[in-house]
Amino acid sequence: MPSEKQTFSDDEALYLHQYPQPGKIALLPTKPMATQRDLALAYSPGVAVPVRRIAENPETAYDYTAKGNMVAVISNGTAILGLGNLGALASKPVMEGKAVLFKRFGDIDSFDIEVTTQDPDEFITVVKNITASFGGINLEDIKSPECFIIEAALQDLADIPVFHDDQHGTAIIAAAGLINALEITGKRIEDVKVVLCGAGAAGLSSLSLIKALGVRHDNTTVVDIHGVVFEGRKVDMDQWKSAHATRTNKRTLAEAMVGADVFLGLSARGVLTSDMVATMAANPIIFAMANPDPEITPEDVAKVRSDAIVATGRSDYPNQVNNVLGFPYIFRGALDVRARRVNHEMKLAAAKALAMLAREDVPDEVAAAYQGRHLKFGKDYIIPSPFDPRLLWYVPPFVAQAAMDTGVARKPITDMDAYRKSLEQRLDPSAGLLQNITSTVRSRPAKRIVFAEGEDISVIRAAHAFKQSGLGIPLLCGRENLIRDNMRVAGLNPDEEDIEIINARKSHRRDAYAQLLYARLQRKGYLKRDVERLINLDRNSFAAAMLMSGHADGMVTGVTRAFDQAFEEVMRVVDPAPGGRIMGMSIVLARGKTLFIADTTVSELPSPEELGDIAIEAATAVRNMGHTPRVAFMSYSNFGNPAGERSERVSQAVRLLEQRGVDFEFEGEMSPEIALDSARWVNYPFQRLTAPANVLIMPAIHSASISTNLIEAIGGATVVGPLLLGLSKPVQICQLSDSVSKILTMATFAAYDIRASVKV
Numbered sequence: 001m002p003s004e005k006q007t008f009s010d011d012e013a014l015y016l017h018q019y020p021q022p023g024k025i026a027l028l029p030t031k032p033m034a035t036q037r038d039l040a041l042a043y044s045p046g047v048a049v050p051v052r053r054i055a056e057n058p059e060t061a062y063d064y065t066a067k068g069n070m071v072a073v074i075s076n077g078t079a080i081l082g083l084g085n086l087g088a089l090a091s092k093p094v095m096e097g098k099a100v101l102f103k104r105f106g107d108i109d110s111f112d113i114e115v116t117t118q119d120p121d122e123f124i125t126v127v128k129n130i131t132a133s134f135g136g137i138n139l140e141d142i143k144s145p146e147c148f149i150i151e152a153a154l155q156d157l158a159d160i161p162v163f164h165d166d167q168h169g170t171a172i173i174a175a176a177g178l179i180n181a182l183e184i185t186g187k188r189i190e191d192v193k194v195v196l197c198g199a200g201a202a203g204l205s206s207l208s209l210i211k212a213l214g215v216r217h218d219n220t221t222v223v224d225i226h227g228v229v230f231e232g233r234k235v236d237m238d239q240w241k242s243a244h245a246t247r248t249n250k251r252t253l254a255e256a257m258v259g260a261d262v263f264l265g266l267s268a269r270g271v272l273t274s275d276m277v278a279t280m281a282a283n284p285i286i287f288a289m290a291n292p293d294p295e296i297t298p299e300d301v302a303k304v305r306s307d308a309i310v311a312t313g314r315s316d317y318p319n320q321v322n323n324v325l326g327f328p329y330i331f332r333g334a335l336d337v338r339a340r341r342v343n344h345e346m347k348l349a350a351a352k353a354l355a356m357l358a359r360e361d362v363p364d365e366v367a368a369a370y371q372g373r374h375l376k377f378g379k380d381y382i383i384p385s386p387f388d389p390r391l392l393w394y395v396p397p398f399v400a401q402a403a404m405d406t407g408v409a410r411k412p413i414t415d416m417d418a419y420r421k422s423l424e425q426r427l428d429p430s431a432g433l434l435q436n437i438t439s440t441v442r443s444r445p446a447k448r449i450v451f452a453e454g455e456d457i458s459v460i461r462a463a464h465a466f467k468q469s470g471l472g473i474p475l476l477c478g479r480e481n482l483i484r485d486n487m488r489v490a491g492l493n494p495d496e497e498d499i500e501i502i503n504a505r506k507s508h509r510r511d512a513y514a515q516l517l518y519a520r521l522q523r524k525g526y527l528k529r530d531v532e533r534l535i536n537l538d539r540n541s542f543a544a545a546m547l548m549s550g551h552a553d554g555m556v557t558g559v560t561r562a563f564d565q566a567f568e569e570v571m572r573v574v575d576p577a578p579g580g581r582i583m584g585m586s587i588v589l590a591r592g593k594t595l596f597i598a599d600t601t602v603s604e605l606p607s608p609e610e611l612g613d614i615a616i617e618a619a620t621a622v623r624n625m626g627h628t629p630r631v632a633f634m635s636y637s638n639f640g641n642p643a644g645e646r647s648e649r650v651s652q653a654v655r656l657l658e659q660r661g662v663d664f665e666f667e668g669e670m671s672p673e674i675a676l677d678s679a680r681w682v683n684y685p686f687q688r689l690t691a692p693a694n695v696l697i698m699p700a701i702h703s704a705s706i707s708t709n710l711i712e713a714i715g716g717a718t719v720v721g722p723l724l725l726g727l728s729k730p731v732q733i734c735q736l737s738d739s740v741s742k743i744l745t746m747a748t749f750a751a752y753d754i755r756a757s758v759k760v
């Protein structure tokens with residue numbers, strides 16, 4: 001059952017997993033395989049050379065193969081999230097997901113491996129025999145108590161870190177959160193009474209770690225599906241539960257919760273009730289970490305307690321206590337020193353580092369990642385956000401140092417400052433862009449975005465997601481009946497959808513909008529009845545009139561008709577911004593680069609002066625997104641070589657812009673390989689860019705459009721847009737039949753408003 005807060009439908013989740021290709025990962029070669037020589041070097045016979053070296057000295061596998069930055073995510077699917085034992089194959093989406101998260105947050109390459117056995121010995125044998133391929137093994141979603149046996153055995157058998165993430169990743173994050181929650185509430189760790197619900201992998205390991213930090217055994221109560229785990233209990237006990245059993249008369253969770261300071265939930269959805277929370281001690285700390293749905297929602301806690309600190313495993317509430325905050329950085333640090341294992345000291349170091357990071361000031365560029373919430377260490381911010389880019393250079397050095405201090409590092413780091421800098425460079429700068437745009441929109445006062453094609457099912461879904469994600473107030477244009485019917489088709493309940501529907505034909509503003517349009521179009525060959533028809537029948541005219549009249553703050557269209565037609569309809573109603581340049585800018589996110597390309601939609605063949613206007617509009621929009629623009633005027637030639645009429649136009653654009661005294665870097669004319677690769681600048685010592693260009697101004701629409709579409713078609717890149725700039729109001733035009741996600745992105749950009757006329 002999807003949870004109340006879920007902002008997407010089951011169909012959308014399936015669609016994401018199925019298209020454009022099934023699954024979430026693919027392999028990216030790091031060496032060319034284009035020629036016979038490439039093949040000879042990389043494969044037979046060249047490959048024989050590293051083979052012999054590794055046979056002679058196994059350590060050199062770290063030098064000649066991807067082993068050192070490769071982690072296997074291995075499961076048998078016996079405890080998939082909180083969904084239970086659904087088997088190895090069913091766990092594959094989660095394992096692919098973890099592999100992607102390793103890459104996204106830790107720049108670690110990763111394979112998912114699903115082992116179809118539930119027999120621990122067989123599982124151990126399989127994993128033991130593949131450890132040589134990897135720098136580390138991340139065991140995932142294996143149920144207890146088998147997970148304890150499996151991990152311990154593999155740690156003895158392997159000479160690389162074997163880390164059961166549900167145990168230790170979770171324990172590390174929960175410990176970090178607890179350290180900070182105790183600090184905020186002023187409670188002492190040796191005094192707090194802790195109830196753990198869920199005596200499984202995550203629960204028992206978390207309890208062990210917080211005991212190592214100072215929680216007293218006698219102050220803890222463990223509860224599993226049968227109730228309290230007390231000393232002497234006979235039902236469903238094992239050595240791991242017994243180690244945490246306490247002498248107590250309490251038998252149920254409700255009894256255990258009376259007077260408790262801390263609740264750690266690593267069990268199942270809805271296990272904790274508001275009534276139980278009401279009986280907790282003052283300033284209770286509640287970590288409801290079951291996934292995908294917590295033991296209790298923050299809303300249900302708030303009904304009975306205003307003094308509680310609440311954390312969940314989910315990203316849509318404050319305080320996400322989820323192991324995604326841990327495994328990328330713990331493995332990063334462990335791999336970088338070629339650690340033999342992840343030991344207790346490394347886990348404690350990671351927990352303390354995470355706790356410390358949450359107490360540091362949040363710089364502006366990081367603030368955007370926090371979904372507009374209060375950014376000061378306190379009740380709603382006890383742990384860093386998974387999107388905090390500082391995690392990657394903050395946490396691994398502590399882990400690596402602990403590995404070195406405890407003698408498990410095979411390759412100690414000699415210069416920690418240099419190491420920290422190298423971690424900063426690993427960060428994919430493109431990864432944060434869309435997240436930052438989304439977070440900023442959430443943090444600002446809600447904007448009303450009119451979705452002109454409100455009857456379309458994808459548009460309805462996007463509007464629903466827009467609202468559910470807290471991005472603003474969607475307004476759907478169209479006929480109520482049709483929209484309500486299509487809401488049902490989209491799996492939504494129209495009676496529960498709190499989205500305003502505006503039917504042009506019934507709108508009391510029809511006349512006013514017709515007047516507005518008539519005033520604009522009467523000298524352009526339109527009669528009064530022509531504009532009345534437009535307002536009644538053409539949703540773009542109606543929606544644009546809403547925008548111009550201040551009844552909406554932004555507009556999205558283009559899903560049901562071609563760009564040119566939608567653009568023309570919008571332009572009939574919406575004025576250009578004073579001094580603005582109407583143009584399209586596409587954003588290309590690929591391989592760690594963010595490129596802004598303009599003009600991808602409007603001007604066929606801009607004059608040199610117009611190219612300058614495009615550069616100014618683009619550079620300001622780029623700045624509005626928090627990036628420093630470095631503009632390159634694109635050509636097939638570089639600084640007059642080879643000479644030609646087309647390249648001369650571009651060169652002239654650069655000269656004209658020099659006279660306009662702009663406040664951003666620009667250079668040209670130049671070809672893309674020179675603009676993007678500073679290593680090639682040796683031949684052009686006079687060029688003025690301080691780093692590779694990120695804004696590419698194309699000489700004409702065909703080169704802009706072809707190059708952008710080519711990048712997208714080749715694959716491996718995310719292309720956003722084209723985003724429409726230069727209008728007096730924020731309008732975004734999607735591509736025909738865009739997916740729900742793309743429509744949502746365009747609506748988010750309409751709400752963010754990157755136009756140059758809106759200097760942020």
Ligand SMILES: NC(=O)C1=CN([C@@H]2O[C@H](COP(=O)(O)OP(=O)(O)OC[C@H]3O[C@@H](n4cnc5c(N)ncnc54)[C@H](OP(=O)(O)O)[C@@H]3O)[C@@H](O)[C@H]2O)C=CC1
Pocket residue numbers: 079080081082083141142143144165166167170197198199200201202203223224225226236265266267268271289290291292312313321322323324
């Ligand atoms: N936020 C995070 O980062 C993480 C969250 N988790 C979540 O923690 C939960 C447990 O995962 P994991 O430890 O890997 O799985 P395990 O299967 O190892 O453990 C689950 C434990 O919860 C117990 N349990 C289930 N239902 C209840 C209930 N109604 N009342 C009390 N105890 C119950 C189980 O008891 P029994 O075996 O008797 O059924 C078992 O002891 C899952 O929801 C998972 O998503 C896990 C890892 C990380």
Ligand SMILES: CC(=O)C(=O)O
Pocket residue numbers: 080081082141165166290291313322323324
């Ligand atoms: C987060 C995680 O690993 C789990 O819920 O199993």
Ligand SMILES: [Mg+2]
Pocket residue numbers: 081140141165166
């Ligand atoms: Mg897990």
